[in-house]
Amino acid sequence: MTDRNAAPLLSVRNLTVNFGGPDIVDDLSFDIGQGEIVALVGESGSGKSVGSLAIMGLLENATIQGSASLSGGASSGGQEAPTELVGLPARRLRALRGRRISMIFQDPLSSLDPLQTIGGQIREVLKAHTRLTGAALHSRAIALLEQVGIVDPEGCLALLPQRLSGGMRQRVMIALAIAAEPDLLFADEPTTALDVTVQAQVLRLLKGLRDQTGMAMVFITHNLAVASAIADRVIVLYAGQVVEDAPADVFFRRPAMPYSRALLSAAPRLEAVLAGYGHLEAPRGQVPSPGQRGTACRFAARCDDVRETPCLASMPSLVSIAANGEAHHTVRCARWEELAP
Ligand SMILES: Nc1ncnc2c1ncn2[C@@H]1O[C@H](COP(=O)(O)OP(=O)(O)OP(=O)(O)O)[C@@H](O)[C@H]1O
Ligand code: SF4
Ligand SMILES: [Mg+2]
Known part of the structure; x- marks a missing residue:
């Protein structure tokens, strides 16, 4: 679905986020291709949400450095000039959000307006970002709720968010995020509150949407089975840094970073994951x-392959290890070559 030789849709370079103390995310660099689905994985606290919210311009009281450049996406035939998101005035960011970049938040209840019906919230997004009015707008709202598997969409439009179950709220959040068919969707643990059957439905829906519209997606998850079901590429974050970035088939067959290997070997078997025990199992020790x-x-401190030199001498850089003709693959491990299988 994606051409790594084409200009990336989103290019993040040296992104650093700080709330007044130590840097939370530092030197984050990665690209998202047009129409590409990237799984962003890592243990709790690794900076997945903070990094994504920083790119979306949704962090308050944070100092953000570096660059996140958004090129023209499928909606403009790739023709729109790149926009630097870091430092963009709030008014311009608001205009981009929903239409060009959108987000499904990790906590669906706190991101829905408790005082407005679901119908009111969907209509607001559609009015802001499309030209639909009247019956056409209503039909689109119904179609969106049907698309995310809501059985009684007409009834749902009349309800306030607190009347919905966790799974229904999650689906409404997805409908709101995709309403304006954005070029890039950040989906922060979008299937965690859902049962396994609905989870599979939602994954199919998001993948189908990418196939139909060319929307790219950053899919944040703890669940490696979900990542393997949906992702073209996997980016692993550890303690605020990218430590591996590889095509999904390479990542799952021969990960290069000891942390990625530890995650994969600690992961429960796929069948158990699909039966609902899917959260990422941490290797021994803590981030x-x-x-x-x-x-x-x-x-x-957690690595079985640690050596005083080179591991403790300095911070390893993120280096490209893609062999000739191989797709993009980077790793942050000073011993990757010695440890390669
Ligand atoms: N507003 C904030 N002010 C200060 N520190 C914060 C703030 N928000 C998050 N952090 C810290 O940033 C770090 C990264 O948090 P983040 O929420 O991005 O992790 P995550 O990878 O999304 O984890 P999870 O998988 O649990 O959602 C954590 O140490 C967290 O305590
Ligand atoms: S640099 Fe050393 S400690 Fe770090 S992941 Fe590689 S082998 Fe392990
Ligand atoms: Mg998070």
Whole structure:
């Protein structure tokens, strides 16, 4: 679905986020191709949400440095000039959100307006970003709710969010996020509150939407089975940094970073994951908190392959290890070559 030689839709370089203490996310660099589905994985606290919210311009009281450049997407035939999102005035960011970039938030209840019906909230998004009015707008609202598997869409439009179950709210959030057919969707754990059958439906829906519209997606998840079901590429975050970025088939067959290997070997078998035990199992030990990350490899305290030199001498850089003709593959491990299978 994606051409790595084409200009990326989103190009993130050296993104650093700070709330007044230590950097929470540092030196984050990655690309998202047009129409590409990228799974962003990593243990709790690794910076998946903070990094995504920073790119969306949705963090308050944060200092953000670096660059996140959004090129023209499927909606403009790729023709629109790139827009630098970091430092963009709030008014311009608001105009882009929904139409060009959109987000399904990790917590659906706090991101729905408790005082407005579902119908009112969907109509508001459609009015802001499309030219639909009257009966056409109503039909589109119904179609969106049907698309996300809501059985009685007409009834749902009249309800306030607190009348819905967790799973229904999650589906409404997805409908709102895709209403204006954005070029890029950040989906932060969008299927966590759903049962396994609905989870599979939603994954099919999001993948189908990408196939129909060319929408690219950053799919944030703890669940490696979900990542393997949906992603073209996997980006692993550890303690605020990218530690591996690889095509999904390469990542699942021969991950290069010891942390990725530890995650994959700790993951429950696929069948167990699909039966609902899907959360990412952590290797032994804990992710260092932002104030305790030091200047060596951040995974060193948990790594079975650690050596004083080179692992503790300095922080490994993110290097490209893509072999000739192979698609993009980067890793942050000073011993990747010695450890390669
Ligand atoms: N507003 C904030 N102010 C200060 N620190 C914050 C703020 N929001 C998040 N953090 C810290 O940033 C780090 C990364 O948090 P983030 O929510 O991005 O993690 P995550 O990878 O999304 O985790 P999870 O899988 O649990 O959702 C955590 O240490 C968290 O405590
Ligand atoms: S640099 Fe060393 S400690 Fe870090 S992941 Fe590689 S082998 Fe492990
Ligand atoms: Mg999060």
